[in-house]
Amino acid sequence: MSAEQNLIDLGLTLPPAPVPKGVYKPVLIDGKHCYVSGHGPCLPDENLIRGKLGKELNPDDGKNAAQQVGLTILATLKHELGSLDKIKRVIKVLGMVNAVPEFEKHPYVINGCSELFAKIWGEDNGVGVRSAVGMGSLPNNISVEIEALFELV
């Protein structure tokens, strides 16, 4: 089962790989490790999903935003590595939710990205360690930002 084939089977559209909005690399390769910068929820029309959980967005909106962050990370990986099949497994995900102080459902939100990765690379290789936490603010008021570490084949 290939990650590229899984992506096709899901029928989801990747946004364009985003161009860095600051002084950083989208991806850095270090031996067998592939570090990925914090990504936001880019839409195919290059707009961003914005707003805070518990204010403009409800948990299902947030989960959808986290899935969109996952798709944006896939777009970057495909652009930088050539193929999602270059990834062996997910090591680590840091899921950062833009939320009001009372928000409590960060794991539910970040599952939007984690479930996508599990469908792409499988229930074992697609799932790594994770923290899901609430930020006071995020760039451009995006709803979710996620950084990740992958192991290469």
Next chain:
Amino acid sequence: MSAEQNLIDLGLTLPPAPVPKGVYKPVLIDGKHCYVSGHGPCLPDENLIRGKLGKELNPDDGKNAAQQVGLTILATLKHELGSLDKIKRVIKVLGMVNAVPEFEKHPYVINGCSELFAKIWGEDNGVGVRSAVGMGSLPNNISVEIEALFELV
């Protein structure tokens, strides 16, 4: 001096190793590295320590919550690795405090976990690099969440 013996000598009770509340692994082994997901302060009765620093909790309450996160991480490591003696040293801790915007004593709070690790693995091997920071919100309104990276023996 063994980490397991140090835990016995401290006379502290570990909570049950928590079951993941989302799509992630509690621990991932990558060569000699052991990545640990963000953990909360689980109590032996499986309740969580909840509330914000500077609102419901004072710094000593928070330090106690961070120690409880440390004990919860020890429970996960013991459950996943079989023994705390499989850990050679602490590499990195990210200590995230659920706090009001005016809170300033994050290092004091996270010392609750760091001092525990120093007692378990020793003053050198039990102490790694660290960031101690304030989150706008955390899952279930837990008071502290900590993720960690260890080196295996």
Next chain:
Amino acid sequence: MSAEQNLIDLGLTLPPAPVPKGVYKPVLIDGKHCYVSGHGPCLPDENLIRGKLGKELNPDDGKNAAQQVGLTILATLKHELGSLDKIKRVIKVLGMVNAVPEFEKHPYVINGCSELFAKIWGEDNGVGVRSAVGMGSLPNNISVEIEALFELV
């Protein structure tokens, strides 16, 4: 082109390497990797740049604070490694901005550190992956905290 020479050419003054204010190491070496703890903006007189972005500080103040965090990290690296030339490249930066909930310009702020690193180690080796995010609060109300991972020569 040496990093040490680049620092001299920039004409910037390093603050004293800060002494840890908690139970952690400023730097930990793991094979070819150099992990650096979360650092704040220490000034040469050992005061800290304090205050929130969007409240006491504007984006240019914040960018200056992030540069000062970068200089503080350089001070720690020089103190711990002996020379900035021991660093081969930047792998990863986590830039955490102390901001009000409405703040949106985290990448602009963190560029203050990233542009400094690019001048010290060069446009390729001085630039790694990055996340730039907004914290609800930071220790001592510092304006920016940054942790980093470097590869050694």
